[in-house]
Amino acid sequence: MELTTPPKGKQRPRLGRGGRVFTPAQTRRYEKLLKAAARKIYQRPPAWGVLGIRVDAYFRRPAKPGRSHPCRKGPVTAFPMGMGGSTYPDASNVLKAAEDALNGVVYHDDKQISDARCVRYWADEAQASTLVITVWRIDATDV
Numbered sequence: 001m002e003l004t005t006p007p008k009g010k011q012r013p014r015l016g017r018g019g020r021v022f023t024p025a026q027t028r029r030y031e032k033l034l035k036a037a038a039r040k041i042y043q044r045p046p047a048w049g050v051l052g053i054r055v056d057a058y059f060r061r062p063a064k065p066g067r068s069h070p071c072r073k074g075p076v077t078a079f080p081m082g083m084g085g086s087t088y089p090d091a092s093n094v095l096k097a098a099e100d101a102l103n104g105v106v107y108h109d110d111k112q113i114s115d116a117r118c119v120r121y122w123a124d125e126a127q128a129s130t131l132v133i134t135v136w137r138i139d140a141t142d143v
Helices: 025-041 091-101
Strands: 051-059 113-122 130-137
Touching (some): 051 091, 091 113
Antiparallel strands (some): 051 130
């Protein structure tokens, strides 16, 4: 499943008045967008069994990167990002947003996921920010 949307991470739950914990509206909207796209592409009942998921998050390069910006290093094509303390979301948060959005569409619950991976890349210069999600079944013979 390939989505042309900027990859976003799941935000931390917030504490509201009266001690109520809630998911921020921006995260709810993003997960709703991913769920709608998944419904268009995956038109079968949700899968049962043990599953694996891989999320490839491609981020658009800045128009004018600074001298020390990580996208200046390495080849012109896509490569994994090494970005500590940047404005780009953590890989684990991008993965969690994707896992939660696919609940009830591709699989019944994200508890079914046994193998999970998220890799962040710089997009090619002409490529937009994209999220590529792959889900597969893990059979007993795969273990």
